[in-house]
Amino acid sequence: MAAHLDPLQQKSHQLSIINQFSLSLIQINDLEQLYSYVVNEVVSQLGFVDCVIYLADHSKKELEQVAAMGIKNTDGHYYIKQNRIPFSLGNTGYVAMSGQAQLIDDLSKSSRYLPDLTPALSEICVPLIYNNHVVGVIDCEHPDKNYFNDSHLEILTTVASMLSAKINQCQTLIDLNNTVIQLNSAQKIEKGLLKIANLTYEANNMEEFYENLHEIVNSLLEAKNLFIGLYDIKTNELSLPYILEAGIRNLGNKVFSQEQTDNTASAYMLKINTSLLLNEKDFKEHVAKKHFQLIGESPHSWLGVPFEINSQFHGLIVIQSYDTSVNYTHHDQDILTYISRQISLAIDKELTHKALKHKVLHDQLTGLANRSLLIDRLEQGINRLGRQSDFRFHALLYLDFDRFKIINDTLGHQVGDQFLITICETISQNIRQVDTFARLGGDEFAILMEDIENESQVTNLVERIQASLEEPLTVDGHVLKASTSIGISYAMNSNDHAYHVLQCADTAMYEAKSLGRGQVQIFNDSMQKKMVGAAVLETDIQNGMRNNEFELYYQPIFEIKNNKVKGFEALVRWHHPEKGLVLPNNFITAAEDSGQILQLDLHLLKQAAKQISQWQSEYKTHFTITVNVSSRHFSSLDFVSFIKNLYQIYKLKTGSLCIEITESGLIENLALAKEIIEGLQSLGVRLYLDDFGTGYSALGYLHQLPIHVLKIDKSFIDNLQNDNNPLVDAILSLAKSLKLEVVAEGIETQEQLDILKQTSCNYGQGYLKAKPLRALDAAILIGKNI
Numbered sequence: 001m002a003a004h005l006d007p008l009q010q011k012s013h014q015l016s017i018i019n020q021f022s023l024s025l026i027q028i029n030d031l032e033q034l035y036s037y038v039v040n041e042v043v044s045q046l047g048f049v050d051c052v053i054y055l056a057d058h059s060k061k062e063l064e065q066v067a068a069m070g071i072k073n074t075d076g077h078y079y080i081k082q083n084r085i086p087f088s089l090g091n092t093g094y095v096a097m098s099g100q101a102q103l104i105d106d107l108s109k110s111s112r113y114l115p116d117l118t119p120a121l122s123e124i125c126v127p128l129i130y131n132n133h134v135v136g137v138i139d140c141e142h143p144d145k146n147y148f149n150d151s152h153l154e155i156l157t158t159v160a161s162m163l164s165a166k167i168n169q170c171q172t173l174i175d176l177n178n179t180v181i182q183l184n185s186a187q188k189i190e191k192g193l194l195k196i197a198n199l200t201y202e203a204n205n206m207e208e209f210y211e212n213l214h215e216i217v218n219s220l221l222e223a224k225n226l227f228i229g230l231y232d233i234k235t236n237e238l239s240l241p242y243i244l245e246a247g248i249r250n251l252g253n254k255v256f257s258q259e260q261t262d263n264t265a266s267a268y269m270l271k272i273n274t275s276l277l278l279n280e281k282d283f284k285e286h287v288a289k290k291h292f293q294l295i296g297e298s299p300h301s302w303l304g305v306p307f308e309i310n311s312q313f314h315g316l317i318v319i320q321s322y323d324t325s326v327n328y329t330h331h332d333q334d335i336l337t338y339i340s341r342q343i344s345l346a347i348d349k350e351l352t353h354k355a356l357k358h359k360v361l362h363d364q365l366t367g368l369a370n371r372s373l374l375i376d377r378l379e380q381g382i383n384r385l386g387r388q389s390d391f392r393f394h395a396l397l398y399l400d401f402d403r404f405k406i407i408n409d410t411l412g413h414q415v416g417d418q419f420l421i422t423i424c425e426t427i428s429q430n431i432r433q434v435d436t437f438a439r440l441g442g443d444e445f446a447i448l449m450e451d452i453e454n455e456s457q458v459t460n461l462v463e464r465i466q467a468s469l470e471e472p473l474t475v476d477g478h479v480l481k482a483s484t485s486i487g488i489s490y491a492m493n494s495n496d497h498a499y500h501v502l503q504c505a506d507t508a509m510y511e512a513k514s515l516g517r518g519q520v521q522i523f524n525d526s527m528q529k530k531m532v533g534a535a536v537l538e539t540d541i542q543n544g545m546r547n548n549e550f551e552l553y554y555q556p557i558f559e560i561k562n563n564k565v566k567g568f569e570a571l572v573r574w575h576h577p578e579k580g581l582v583l584p585n586n587f588i589t590a591a592e593d594s595g596q597i598l599q600l601d602l603h604l605l606k607q608a609a610k611q612i613s614q615w616q617s618e619y620k621t622h623f624t625i626t627v628n629v630s631s632r633h634f635s636s637l638d639f640v641s642f643i644k645n646l647y648q649i650y651k652l653k654t655g656s657l658c659i660e661i662t663e664s665g666l667i668e669n670l671a672l673a674k675e676i677i678e679g680l681q682s683l684g685v686r687l688y689l690d691d692f693g694t695g696y697s698a699l700g701y702l703h704q705l706p707i708h709v710l711k712i713d714k715s716f717i718d719n720l721q722n723d724n725n726p727l728v729d730a731i732l733s734l735a736k737s738l739k740l741e742v743v744a745e746g747i748e749t750q751e752q753l754d755i756l757k758q759t760s761c762n763y764g765q766g767y768l769k770a771k772p773l774r775a776l777d778a779a780i781l782i783g784k785n786i
Contacts, residue, residue, distance in 0.1 A: 014046065080117070082114060265278075366424045393493075629660070744763070
């Protein structure tokens, strides 16, 4: 109809269509409805007889048709041949790649034209663009030449622009809804797993535990058919203390011999010691391969998880469904794996209660000897040295599992405990039966090798332990790399004392730990000297604060988009009277170990406050200085009072002094830390999380602490590429969703900066623009473009 109007009427008609379209967009929030409305209600009113909307899939470099209307065939239906079009084909593909609209008067002369079932002679093709990104294409064709004109192009471009914005809005709503669903599901699972964890420790007996456990499990998973099994390695018997069939409890603890269970799926799972997630097809394939036999009806979905309790007992938990609407997933497998660990702990607890005498001298978690039993056996061994005719001696290996605290604090105590159990079982396979493997506390263990003849026996054991820990360990779905620092001391004669031998091994272990992960050291006299050196350094640090030997250098933090300096990170340097300029790496660790880091941090914060006050009197431009402090400050509300006093004494502007913590600096009490950070919000103090992505604590911190700024670690910036930066993109996406600002650290090349300019990264920092500068040099850059 619009084709018969004069130009003025046609323009008025088009504006009416656009106006109606804009009103309709307010009501439409469904993408399919939106696409259909555009082709059938908007484009058709423009007088177009054929229209297709394609969405762009940039990963596959192709367009996919989502809506179409056109001239019907003789059978009364409209068909479209080109449902998917590669970017490299047709005028439509060209528009998708170029982002430029195309108006073609005569398709018979177009080399790119890709004909459909009903060929056309003229075509107009307009890209759907949002935020300079092509999201799709609107393609309209007509059987006549020269049908489309510039007015059509203008109106279709307007429609495309409005459609692009609406697509983004709808997709945002969809993503938000999915996020809400996922969060609700995650909260439900988290509460359920927490209940199970509490149940593990609070249940008075196993019968109560099983009943309450199933109630929780059934709220998380479809578990009308569930059984829990306990396999005794010594007797080769499988007992089923809890069986639920079709929702009905089968009372009694049934016990089956190895012959009765050998050909079952459960026995097969225990044999391969791997959880199994099977659909009906998978189950039948295992039967066909004679891994096990089909007993009764074939389940539609079967999920089982084996677990280890101790050296004598293994367990399993199985859920199965005969309902075709129930299909267990890998997510369900992770949940059941976690539950299996809790069952393992509960059964272990029961067995431990039955062996109180054993418990007195053994570690409850690992079943290993405890400190008391270790010392007792070491003392007996030392006394025996004086009665032996041939020369023999004892070796004590002191083991500390590297980074266990990080695993424990970030993945949870259950994962941490299971990690310890797993790594101890791995090590136990390498020691002699006559040796004593003991847990001294936390992640510290010891191995007593008695009556050895030469040191090569110790060396061989160490090598076996290190080799056994080379393969990553899978714990509750987490793949964890284990390593241990080892210190060694010897008891050579009956005059040695057990506690002194243990102390020497402990000292050697800390020496090994200082050299990095997985190191081994034998106690010697030089270690005593080093301890004296540490005491001297502690004194020097104290004198350095007293004599103002510590100076802050300032590295600019600039806006990525325009290189304007917005603030600085304060970095400490020590002007030692004898050693000259000392970098932080050479004294911060010592300050942490001695506890002086708290006093040193306060000293540097006061120095930074003085500098801010001086600069604020000289420069009107707003700027911030961030100071990296130890996580230990977040264990006392006195830190809030100290920062508030600095703001008052030096009359600092709101938010001018900010705090930075490293991801690896673990915070013990997150609830108190949150209270401390919130107590500083009235001052505008923002919390920066440094070295983000390099440790295990980040997600836990983001979830529980009011972080304001993420600092992407230099290691990620070093690996930036023009077209593929999944880790950096993920961090930026996470920051955007949490409304956090981002600083990219360690920018050293123009190429890195150019790549970051194409992202949502807010700020940068690195040697490309400036190294850490002394105060006088840094002041010149305040508010400047660098």
